[in-house]
Amino acid sequence: MSRAEIFANIRRGLRRTEATEAQKEAVRQRLQQHPRNRIPARSLHEHDAQVELFIRMAQEAAAEVIELESLEQVPTAAANTLEAKGQNELVLASDDSLANLGWAEVHERIECHQRVGQVGDQASLTLAFAGIAETGTLMLYSRPDSPTTLNFLPDTHLVVLSKQDIVGPYEDAWDRLRESAPGRLPRTVNMITGPSRSADIEQKLQMGAHGPRQLVIFLIP
Amino acid sequence: MSDTHTPPIKVGLFVTCLADMFRPEVAFATVKLLEQAGFLVDVPKAQTCCGQPAFNSGDNESTRKIARQTIEAFDGYRYVIGPSGSCIGMLHHYPELFADDDPWKARAEDLKARAFEITSFLVDEVDFSGIQSDFKGKITYHDSCSGLRELGIKQQPRQLLSEIDGLELNEMQEAETCCGFGGTFCVKYADISNRMVSNKTGFAADSGADTLVGGDLGCLLNMAGKLKREGREMEVRHVVELLAGMTDSAAIGDADYDLGQEL
Amino acid sequence: MDIKSPEFKQSARIALQDANLQKALGNLKAGFPGKRAAAVARVPEFEELRDQAHDLKNHILEHLDLYLEEFEARVVENGGQVHWCSTSEDARQTILQICREQNAKTVTKGKSMVTEEINLNEFLEENDIRPVETDLGEYILQLRGDHPSHIIAPAIHLNLEDVSEAFHEHHKRPKSDDPAELMAEAREMLRKQFVAADVGITGANFLVAETGSTLIVTNEGNGDLTQTLPKTHIVVSSIEKVVPTLEDMSLFLRLLARSATGQEYSVYNTLSSGNRRPDDQDGPENFHVVLVDNGRSDMVGTQFQDMLRCIRCSACMNHCPVYGSVGGHSYGWVYPGPMGSVLTPQMIGIEKAGLLPNASTFCGKCEEVCPVRIPLPKLMRHWREKEYEKHLSPKAVRWGLSGWAFLATRPRLYRLFSSSASKVMRMLGGGKGKVTKLPLAAGWTDHRDMPTPTGKTFMQQWDERQKQEKQP
Numbered sequence: 001m002s003r004a005e006i007f008a009n010i011r012r013g014l015r016r017t018e019a020t021e022a023q024k025e026a027v028r029q030r031l032q033q034h035p036r037n038r039i040p041a042r043s044l045h046e047h048d049a050q051v052e053l054f055i056r057m058a059q060e061a062a063a064e065v066i067e068l069e070s071l072e073q074v075p076t077a078a079a080n081t082l083e084a085k086g087q088n089e090l091v092l093a094s095d096d097s098l099a100n101l102g103w104a105e106v107h108e109r110i111e112c113h114q115r116v117g118q119v120g121d122q123a124s125l126t127l128a129f130a131g132i133a134e135t136g137t138l139m140l141y142s143r144p145d146s147p148t149t150l151n152f153l154p155d156t157h158l159v160v161l162s163k164q165d166i167v168g169p170y171e172d173a174w175d176r177l178r179e180s181a182p183g184r185l186p187r188t189v190n191m192i193t194g195p196s197r198s199a200d201i202e203q204k205l206q207m208g209a210h211g212p213r214q215l216v217i218f219l220i221p
Numbered sequence: 222m223s224d225t226h227t228p229p230i231k232v233g234l235f236v237t238c239l240a241d242m243f244r245p246e247v248a249f250a251t252v253k254l255l256e257q258a259g260f261l262v263d264v265p266k267a268q269t270c271c272g273q274p275a276f277n278s279g280d281n282e283s284t285r286k287i288a289r290q291t292i293e294a295f296d297g298y299r300y301v302i303g304p305s306g307s308c309i310g311m312l313h314h315y316p317e318l319f320a321d322d323d324p325w326k327a328r329a330e331d332l333k334a335r336a337f338e339i340t341s342f343l344v345d346e347v348d349f350s351g352i353q354s355d356f357k358g359k360i361t362y363h364d365s366c367s368g369l370r371e372l373g374i375k376q377q378p379r380q381l382l383s384e385i386d387g388l389e390l391n392e393m394q395e396a397e398t399c400c401g402f403g404g405t406f407c408v409k410y411a412d413i414s415n416r417m418v419s420n421k422t423g424f425a426a427d428s429g430a431d432t433l434v435g436g437d438l439g440c441l442l443n444m445a446g447k448l449k450r451e452g453r454e455m456e457v458r459h460v461v462e463l464l465a466g467m468t469d470s471a472a473i474g475d476a477d478y479d480l481g482q483e484l
Numbered sequence: 485m486d487i488k489s490p491e492f493k494q495s496a497r498i499a500l501q502d503a504n505l506q507k508a509l510g511n512l513k514a515g516f517p518g519k520r521a522a523a524v525a526r527v528p529e530f531e532e533l534r535d536q537a538h539d540l541k542n543h544i545l546e547h548l549d550l551y552l553e554e555f556e557a558r559v560v561e562n563g564g565q566v567h568w569c570s571t572s573e574d575a576r577q578t579i580l581q582i583c584r585e586q587n588a589k590t591v592t593k594g595k596s597m598v599t600e601e602i603n604l605n606e607f608l609e610e611n612d613i614r615p616v617e618t619d620l621g622e623y624i625l626q627l628r629g630d631h632p633s634h635i636i637a638p639a640i641h642l643n644l645e646d647v648s649e650a651f652h653e654h655h656k657r658p659k660s661d662d663p664a665e666l667m668a669e670a671r672e673m674l675r676k677q678f679v680a681a682d683v684g685i686t687g688a689n690f691l692v693a694e695t696g697s698t699l700i701v702t703n704e705g706n707g708d709l710t711q712t713l714p715k716t717h718i719v720v721s722s723i724e725k726v727v728p729t730l731e732d733m734s735l736f737l738r739l740l741a742r743s744a745t746g747q748e749y750s751v752y753n754t755l756s757s758g759n760r761r762p763d764d765q766d767g768p769e770n771f772h773v774v775l776v777d778n779g780r781s782d783m784v785g786t787q788f789q790d791m792l793r794c795i796r797c798s799a800c801m802n803h804c805p806v807y808g809s810v811g812g813h814s815y816g817w818v819y820p821g822p823m824g825s826v827l828t829p830q831m832i833g834i835e836k837a838g839l840l841p842n843a844s845t846f847c848g849k850c851e852e853v854c855p856v857r858i859p860l861p862k863l864m865r866h867w868r869e870k871e872y873e874k875h876l877s878p879k880a881v882r883w884g885l886s887g888w889a890f891l892a893t894r895p896r897l898y899r900l901f902s903s904s905a906s907k908v909m910r911m912l913g914g915g916k917g918k919v920t921k922l923p924l925a926a927g928w929t930d931h932r933d934m935p936t937p938t939g940k941t942f943m944q945q946w947d948e949r950q951k952q953e954k955q956p
Contacts, residue, residue, distance in 0.1 A: 003568035006723065006777045010549045013784025019550055027550045027728070031694050034729035037536050040529045040738070057748065116766045119675045135749035144763035152708045170734040184562060185695045187761050188712070191753040196705040199745070200621035200637065201663040202644050203511040209620055210671055210678075211705020211752065236942050242902050243935060245942035264946050269898040275889055277846060278881065279868030283889035290893060370848035399805045403845025408927030409881075410843055412497045415931035416809045417845075446932030449918055474935035476917045 036171050043134040043168035050133040054166045057136025061194030063215040071220050078125060078158055079106040081216055085156060087122040093146040095127050117149030123156040130173040131166040137193040139173050141186040148188045157212035162220050229261040233295045235303030238270040239438040250465035251304045251339050258349045267294035271311035277404055288315045292328050301336040304461050306368020307437050312336040338368055339461055344377040354466035357387030361430035364397045365437035378436055378460045393428035402443040418447045432456045445474040485603055485631050487832055488816030492839040495814040505811050508641050516802035519746025537739055538857040540732055541793035551693045551726045558696025562758025564771035572602035575776045582772055583613050586716050588682035594707035595619035596687030597635050598720050598776055600818045616677045618706040620670055627654045633812030636744050636798045641811050684710040688721035694729040697755040705752050717768035722776045724792040736795055739855035743797040779830050787866045791826050793856040800850035800860060806843055822850035822860040829867050838876055841867035899943050906937040
């Protein structure tokens with residue numbers, strides 16, 4: 001009832017009933033071709049420069065960036081990072097690449113779990129799908145191996161990002177996402193730029209509102 | 222600029238109703254500047270006000286009447302020049318008042334193309350650099366909203382003022398923030414307007430300047446009136462008074478003349 | 485929320501004298517404009533982005549029905565449901581029904597101005613469902629029984645002391661005046677609510693037709709917890725928020741945070757596409773999108789259509805000298821500042837909201853900073869035209885205006901009048917150059933002196949000069 005009313009109203013305003021074929025075609029084309037709009041030049045560089053820009057922008061957004069030589073170093077790096085923060089529990093995303101790492105080697109320093117995020121969790125470790133250099137933004141998405149709650153409930157969020165997955169602008173990430181999840185987007189796509197914050201009290205910025213208080217990015221080759 | 226061998230170009234002066242009534246010096250200074258730039262100045266008698274009070278009150282019928290009258294009054298002049306970004310900005314709104322198929326629309330567009338605020342005309346159109354003024358003092362400049370945002374007037378008055386040797390410009394904080402005049406706004410929303418003009422006079426005084434200068438008489442009357450009420454010493458003048466070297470007369474709102482002769 | 489827009493002038497007067505409010509507004513003026521300017525300066529392409537956003541929004545509005553149909557189809561494919569609501573009442577009933585189906589007792593809420601617009605919280609409470617605001621600012625306001633005074637910084641009218649007192653009273657904890665401690669307290673309190681909630685309600689900054697996704701933008705992460713933890717996620721949004729593609733959304737996101745808080749990008753930008761997928765371990769089982777019209781479709785094709793480009797960044801109010809003087813509550817309804825002065829008359833009627841589009845000097849600062857180039861002063865003036873046409877403007881104003889217009893269209897009479905008026909004012913001034921009281925202009929002389937004319941009118945003097953020149 002409301003639906004018909006709203007559409008009739010819109011069409012009355014547009015002074016037409018059905019859209020013309022040309023109008024429908026314009027819409028179809030835009031949706032299918034998803035043309036890019038103006039992209040700021042700042043991220044349109046060689047890959048090395050994009051990696052550098054990503055690091056700079058992520059740090060500006062108050063994320064901690066730790067460069068590692070290999071994925072295999074992640075368990076030790078995670079243990080070191082958590083220890084420095086006085087934490088000793090970690091909830092892991094169950095992606096094979098993370099779960100199969102040598103966690104046993106650090107089991108005396110951190111207790112690892114594989115489950116969804118829960119209230120009271122100290123830390124989580126997830127895998128980023130992409131890093132967007134333009135603003136130092138991580139892109140992650142939900143899937144059975146990587147529940148969304150891990151990105152929001154723990155105090156410390158550790159994220160593994162491969163340099164190869166760093167792109168310049170958001171648009172490059174959209175293309176990769178369309179390729180890796182053809183047909184439809186994952187249920188949730190998170191773009192995360194730094195840790196949680198709020199300036200709702202007297203416009204003064206405070207870190208750590210409802211999401212993680214710390215965001216640590218492990219950058220691997 | 223006009224060549225000395227050809228007859229000077231005739232310019233129509235849009236006096237503006239506030240200059241006409243409150244401060245004729247502003248119009249005379251504009252005439253002087255235009256003459257210095259080599260133009261012959263004419264003052265069409267059929268002009269009154271630009272129509273902004275009606276336009277901004279939603280009375281488009283009255284505005285159209287005034288627009289048609291102004292368009293006719295300034296027919297045939299190569300340029301239409303006025304000492305106000307606000308009033309000239311209003312002339313630039315005239316085309317919006319007429320439907321596309323109304324012959325007045327084209328005439329309004331034509332007027333718009335010929336109508337300029339004085340400082341932007343001197344700088345942008347005729348590249349004038351013959352300022353002769355012996356004004357001495359520290360000034361601060363208020364950017365009036367319409368001129369600034371509708372006509373892009375910002376650096377033009379500053380460029381002309383920089384030609385005056387004895388003048389020092391101290392920019393105030395928030396020079397581009399509205400002074401709270403807003404035509405009828407200052408009377409209809411007097412309390413808010415008062416807050417805005419108080420902020421402005423505070424910034425002007427803090428600049429360390431002894432003269433507050435601007436390009437729109439409405440704003441200048443508002444700020445001068447507030448400065449007087451606050452008992453501040455600062456003088457207020459229209460930019461053309463300084464540029465034309467006509468600062469002998471009392472500043473805006475200061476004691477001035479002998480009533481005896483005329484009344 | 486009660487409509488108090490007709491009392492704008494009174495509210496403004498009180499606001500101007502409220503020292504606490506003025507202090508709080510100082511935080512706004514000291515923060516937003518400078519941060520925006522710095523953020524904009526870092527993007528040389530910013531003006532071009534604004535042009536493209538302007539054109540793209542116009543393209544969307546010209547094809548609004550088509551993009552909405554596409555969006556709906558994709559949401560359904562993703563396993564969600566779309567509910568179309570013409571009015572606030574439709575939207576409230578729809579949301580209530582979804583909540584009842586879930587047997588909901590507690591509903592957590594992300595920040596949403598549309599839910600303010602439809603007065604959702606009060607309605608849910610009346611129906612024994614407890615809404616819990618989770619954005620820090622909104623949470624503070626809810627504890628105080630207050631409403632947002634700004635569209636992205638809802639508690640901008642409050643000071644630390646107000647927050648500290650509200651928390652002390654409601655949390656029964658020792659009073660703290662450390663913002664970090666207060667935030668930690670809110671975090672702890674709300675953690676329980678996020679988990680307990682049966683339904684999570686968020687707004688949406690954009691609706692993506694290509695993918696059937698809704699997008700929320702937050703810095704706190706509250707919106708994400710609101711929509712991820714409960715069994716049901718309801719997105720309440722309005723029809724003009726649809727954009728064609730992810731690329732198009734990115735264009736707007738490049739403008740949004742920079743124009744709003746002066747951030748490069750907000751911390752959390754989250755796309756939601758339907759409900760939990762098979763084998764997913766978390767996420768809502770039910771996904772509903774409630775699309776509210778509430779007068780927006782009536783604006784399509786009218787002189788107010790430009791307003792539908794608005795992306796709710798708040799730059800217009802952050803830079804408005806009137807908003808900065810009186811704060812958001814003075815406007816008397818949900819949307820304050822310049823964008824509110826255009827939207828409010830559409831939503832509650834010009835009869836009630838007439839003072840708002842008049843309360844502007846047309847300084848144009850709002851249009852200067854609007855990321856989608858909405859000509860806000862022009863739209864406010866269109867409301868003044870409507871008001872004038874409907875004879876709603878005050879009689880004194882109309883009479884004054886028609887008397888003045890009568891003169892202004894008769895140059896000879898006008899000159900006669902102006903020369904006499906000049907003379908009278910000079911007499912009142914008595915040579916002092918100013919008067920301190922002027923009949924019929926108390927609004928002026930209550931606060932400032934009125935400079936008097938300095939001599940005969942220019943027209944008189946020019947005439948005399950011309951005559952002298954002609955004499956031999």
